Amino acid sequence: MIQILEPLGWSAALGLALLLLLLEIRFGNAPRLQALPAEGTTEPAVQCGTFLRVVVPVFNERDNVVDCLEAILANRDPGLPWELVVMDDGSSDGTVDLASEAIRLRTEPLPLVRILEAGPRPPGERWCGKNWPASRAAALPWPPGDPSGQWLLFLDADVRLDPEALAAALFEASGSAGALGERSGADLLTLAPRLVCGCLAEWLVQPIVASLLGLAFSLEESNDPSETTAFAAGPFMLFRRRAYEAIGGHGAVAAEVVEDLALARAIKTSGHRLRYLIGTELVAVRMYRNLAALWEGWTKNWYLGLDRNPAAALGSAGLVLLLYTVPWALLPLTVMDPALAAPCGLAIALQLSLRVWSRLRFGTPITYWWLAALGGLLIALIVPASIWKTVTGRGWTWRGRSLA
Structure with missing residues (x-):
């Protein structure tokens, strides 16, 4: 035996x-999102568009919301006007109060920050997870401008951005050439974040899952327009507004539980450009705080x-x-x-x-x-x-x- x-x-x-x-x-030579050089050393960070809206959908995120918002607001000037929208989906744990207090206590100049309620879902419609608050935030009025130069960044509340993340992501997604070199451009730029583990359950499972995801979803094939493979990491998804609206946004995947994969596939099958990079130097995420x-x-x-x-x-x-x-x-x-x-x-x-x-x-x-x-x-x-x-x-x- x-x-x-x-x-x-x-x-x-x-x-x-x-x-x-x-x-x-x-992944040995996979493309990575890199921080831009210090301001003043070369060309302006980006001529990447006219407006950026950063959206954080939240539901009972009292353990995450303050640190998430502080990290976002600590980012360097991304090179274009921007705003932060926190869209609450009916939290009952004080998430909104904590977010409001965190904004009130900041003394340095801030972009426009809005903390809003998504409201009830339409009767008779199936909306899963963060699709409803994300859709509501995207539907807010936009300043005048070409949608191809306007950007929507969806972040999960458990994400922590490095201060260089916004500028670097916009620079990469905007495409075209410049003194800092060629960048490919994207209608959806998504980043594989650095995994942060705190409890034993995370250390047991998350590193194994990360390896399996790397095996199942090829980064090279996801970035190749001729391949059907499409992957997006839900914690960080930067859309060109024109492309986001063209595929129907989160409303088109309202019933999807794994909406990030559905959105990535919609972007790619509609002929738009998907760009999937390693973002571990600039973006971190801790997904779960306990075994439950x-x-x-x-x-x-x-x-x-x-x-x-x-x-x-x-x-x-x-x-x-x-x-x-x-x-x-x-x-x-x-x-x-x-x-x-x-x-x-x-x-x-x-x-x-x-x-x-x-x-x-x-x-x-x-x-x-x-x-x-x-x-x-x-x-x-x-x-x-x-x-x-x-x-x-x-x-x-x-x-x-x-x-x-």
Whole structure:
């Protein structure tokens, strides 16, 4: 029986080696959003348009809203007039009061800041998650100007921007040439943020999920107009207003739970330019603060992210168990069969190598890497729970709101 397990150990080691290789191929030289040079050293930051609206949809974000707004308002002048809109979706935890107080206490000059209520959803219409408040914010009156020169940046409340983020993102998205070199331009610029983990559950799951997302959604293919692959990171999505309105905005994906993927696909299939960059130097996100939030979040998204494909979903659970849990589970058996030591040891060393690689490429610490087996088990539980919730609607919630 033990001899049968040896090929399993080698399969895990081979799978991890292949994963590491593919991630390095895809992300080793991936395009990154870089901060612009200090003001005054070269051309103006950007001639990127006429107006920027930064939108933060919020629902019960008391733990995040103040730090999020302070980070946004600490940004350098992005090179064009701009405003910040906080659109509340019926919070009951004091989010609005905290946001208002944070704005009131700031003494330095601010852009226009509006804290508004999204109001009730239209009767008989299905609006999931942040689609409703995001749509309401986008529909606010705009200053006169060409929509192709106006920008909409949607940020999640758990995002923290570096002070250089706005200027750098607008510079990249605006395209054209200048003294700072060519930039590609985009109708939707989305950034892969740096993952911040604080609780044990996050350290167990988030680094593994980040690796799987990198494997599933090719950055190069997402940026290639000739490829069908399209990916957007919901925490940071910068739209050219003209393109956003052309695809129908969040209203066109109102019923979508994973709206970022739906918007990315709409941008690409409509012939607009999608640009997906690594943004770990300028944007950070902490998605979940405890196990309950992580469980609710990933059971909400996992099955949908794999297009409701049960074989792909269960296959992802099996793959995670093989790569991350099996090597540690077999390790005690090396006492009875020393032949297991080589594949198990190699697989565990490769798990560490993956975390070191993530540290070097994306700044993710290697904290708790030796608990990967527990992370694999937790993800293996998340997957069937996600299928069950999505199919039946039972317990399918986000922040307590039913998605069924």
